[in-house]
Amino acid sequence: MVTVTLDRPATRNAQTPATWRALEAVGSALPGSARIVVLRGEGTVFSAGIDLRAFTPEGVDGERILVDMGARDDAGAAELIAGYQQAFAWWHDLDDVITVAVVQGAAVGAGFQLALACDLRVCTTAARFAMRETSLGLVPDLTGTHPLVRAVGYARALEICVTGRWVDADEALRLGLATSVVAPDALDAAVSGLTAALLSAPVDAVRATKSVVRGAVGNDPPSQRRLERETQVPLIRGMLGPR
Numbered sequence: 123m124v125t126v127t128l129d130r131p132a133t134r135n136a137q138t139p140a141t142w143r144a145l146e147a148v149g150s151a152l153p154g155s156a157r158i159v160v161l162r163g164e165g166t167v168f169s170a171g172i173d174l175r176a177f178t179p180e181g182v183d184g185e186r187i188l189v190d191m192g193a194r195d196d197a198g199a200a201e202l203i204a205g206y207q208q209a210f211a212w213w214h215d216l217d218d219v220i221t222v223a224v225v226q227g228a229a230v231g232a233g234f235q236l237a238l239a240c241d242l243r244v245c246t247t248a249a250r251f252a253m254r255e256t257s258l259g260l261v262p263d264l265t266g267t268h269p270l271v272r273a274v275g276y277a278r279a280l281e282i283c284v285t286g287r288w289v290d291a292d293e294a295l296r297l298g299l300a301t302s303v304v305a306p307d308a309l310d311a312a313v314s315g316l317t318a319a320l321l322s323a324p325v326d327a328v329r330a331t332k333s334v335v336r337g338a339v340g341n342d343p344p345s346q347r348r349l350e351r352e353t354q355v356p357l358i359r360g361m362l363g364p365r
Contacts, residue, residue, distance in 0.1 A: 123158045123317055124148075131165030136173035137232045138185045142209035145236075149212035152219065157325060158317050161213070161240055162224045169233025171254065203263055210265040213239035217333050220320055224313055225249040226306065235266030238273070238299075241332070244316060245300040246309050249291045257286040272339055273298045330357060 126148055128135040152159065163169050175182035179189060191199045213221040213236075223229075223240035231254045237243055253270070255262045262270075262283060271279040274297045282289060294300040304312045320328065330353050337349045 123160065123321070124152060124156050125160045125162065128161075128163040128169055131167075133173055134167040134170035134228070135163045135165065135233070136170045137236075138173050138176050138182055139187065139206065140183060140185060142206050145209035146212070149209075149216070152216075154218070156219050157328070158320055159213070159219050159221045160224060160313065160317065161221065161236070163226065163233075165227075166248075167227040167233075168223070168225045168229040168249070169236060170228060171231030171233045207263070207265050210236060210239040214241065214265075214269065214336075218329055220328065220332060222313070222316065224309065225251075225300075226309060228252070231255055231262070232264050235262060235264040238266045238269040242301040242316070243294075243299065244309070244313055245291050245294060245303045246306045247291050247303060248306055249294065249300070249303070251282075251289040251294060251299065252286055253283045254286045256284050270299075326360065327357060 126145070128137075128141070130136060130141075172187075173182050173185075176185045176187045179186065181187075181189065190202060194202060220242065221240040223237040223243045225237055225243055225245040227246075227248050228250050229237045230252045234251045234253050237251070253262055253266065261267075267279070267283070270282070273279075274282070278297065289297070289299065291300060291303045295303045302312060302316070334346075334350055334353050338346050341349060
């Protein structure tokens with residue numbers, strides 16, 4: 123198991139392009155033996171989203187998002203965003219691992235999208251989510267819209283994004299955004315219990331099941347049935363042994 127920690131508690135784990143480069147590097151360097159990646163935030167907040175100082179002319183730590191965007195044409199600006207998205211996409215896209223976000227407080231904007239990028243979300247009763255991009259005159263562009271719509275449906279996802287309102291832990295659980303909600307002092311035990319359960323199943327079956335369940339999101343019924351049987355056959359062959 124690999125644990126990744128957002129460790130900027132003084133800024134409420136606000137993110138910058140440097141954060142995204144580091145997260146992308148983690149995804150690229152995962153050992154082949156990794157089965158679970160747990161994502162946590164240091165302190166009382168999961169992530170307050172983008173460090174808004176990166177939108178100022180001065181920037182933060184040499185990072186100036188708007189200045190960098192303004193220096194490119196439309197295609198170049200879109201390519202820059204595509205690079206940022208890589209920090210978020212791998213949490214969901216990798217077949218070989220299950221990713222778990224541990225949300226102990228606020229997850230805002232890019233923080234919400236990073237939690238959404240994970241397969242599962244274990245939350246405390248203090249967790250709350252908000253998508254604030256539209257309120258800033260922008261759209262959520264860090265891969266969050268697809269998993270949000272998948273979890274809560276189009277109408278609710280649109281309402282959450284456009285209003286920028288808070289979704290508390292209880293509502294997150296009802297909507298399917300949270301996999302589980304526990305008291306803050308029970309968080310570590312809940313994460314340990316979940317990861318132990320995930321590790322208890324045979325690794326090949328877990329990886330195959332993730333691929334099959336993920337396929338159900340976009341497949342029509344006949345395609346999904348085909349995926350199920352074509353994935354199952356090699357697993358059964360493995361149980362039977364050499365012929």
